[in-house]
Amino acid sequence: MTQEPVVSVNNLNHYYGKGSLKRQILVDINLVINPGEIVIMTGPSGSGKTTLLSLIGGLRSVQQGSLKFLGIELFGAGQAELVQIRRNIGFIFQAHNLLGFLSARQNVQMAVELQDTISPADAISKSKNMLEVVGLGKSIDCYPDNLSGGQKQRIAIARALVNHPSLVLADEPTAALDKQSGRDVVELMQKLAKEQRTSILLVTHDNRILDIADHIVEMEDGCLVHDSQREIINHASEVRNNHSYSL
Numbered sequence: 001m002t003q004e005p006v007v008s009v010n011n012l013n014h015y016y017g018k019g020s021l022k023r024q025i026l027v028d029i030n031l032v033i034n035p036g037e038i039v040i041m042t043g044p045s046g047s048g049k050t051t052l053l054s055l056i057g058g059l060r061s062v063q064q065g066s067l068k069f070l071g072i073e074l075f076g077a078g079q080a081e082l083v084q085i086r087r088n089i090g091f092i093f094q095a096h097n098l099l100g101f102l103s104a105r106q107n108v109q110m111a112v113e114l115q116d117t118i119s120p121a122d123a124i125s126k127s128k129n130m131l132e133v134v135g136l137g138k139s140i141d142c143y144p145d146n147l148s149g150g151q152k153q154r155i156a157i158a159r160a161l162v163n164h165p166s167l168v169l170a171d172e173p174t175a176a177l178d179k180q181s182g183r184d185v186v187e188l189m190q191k192l193a194k195e196q197r198t199s200i201l202l203v204t205h206d207n208r209i210l211d212i213a214d215h216i217v218e219m220e221d222g223c224l225v226h227d228s229q230r231e232i233i234n235h236a237s238e239v240r241n242n243h244s245y246s247l
């Protein structure tokens with residue numbers, strides 16, 4: 001049975017700046033993420049990982065090339081369509097981005113209430129259940145400042161997964177955590193992703209968590225230089241040179 005990829009990126013280019021300051025940040029990126037797949041993206045600082053993540057997440061407009069989310073083309077999509085796309089994606093960031101004046105439950109509930117159709121009572125019980133799933137059943141009414149880094153990141157995971165999105169985008173989710181908490185957090189993400197059949201694209205510099213990936217891609221100077229699934233190994237300079245000839 002063939003299944004539609006969650007993400008399909010074809011010949012994607014991206015630029016920052018205008019005129020003489022215009023710089024190409026992403027060069028001819030091709031990437032497929034299938035349902036339930038965990039893809040880890042590595043690469044040096046400044047190689048374009050966050051830019052690619054933000055394009056896939058509908059947080060920026062696609063300038064050139066094709067980027068499909070569940071078969072829907074994001075090139076040329078308007079803001080309203082990008083908002084719809086973002087509803088199907090959970091986001092987890094390095095600095096968990098929880099709201100300090102809301103309890104754990106209220107932070108998760110905010111994400112649930114983005115769905116139009118849920119009653120307040122159901123939103124509360126769904127949020128509580130999800131916090132129990134991530135092992136925070138006893139901290140439902142705690143505020144983030146009273147919890148450890150690992151616990152805060154578990155709330156962020158609960159918030160990202162509570163609506164059963166097709167995709168979770170995680171940017172350095174273990175960067176602020178000690179070794180054991182980092183490991184626990186990614187193993188939890190892996191378990192929930194497999195149970196819910198959610199795909200994960202996770203950017204990391206942390207080599208200790210590479211083993212949770214089904215598929216590892218490596219960025220260098222705006223180019224995808226290694227894809228463990230497609231066995232592509234390139235040098236960024238070759239990709240950039242070939243690309244400029246084909247323009």
Ligand SMILES: Nc1ncnc2c1ncn2[C@@H]1O[C@H](COP(=O)(O)OP(=O)(O)OP(=O)(O)O)[C@@H](O)[C@H]1O
Pocket residue numbers: 016017025043044045046047048049050051052
């Ligand atoms: N809004 C912006 N305007 C102009 N240049 C930008 C912008 N955002 C990022 N850049 C530049 O684009 C390049 C890629 O940045 P990006 O954040 O995507 O890299 P990264 O691989 O995620 O880096 P890191 O691992 O440090 O987070 C860098 O040279 C960065 O300085």
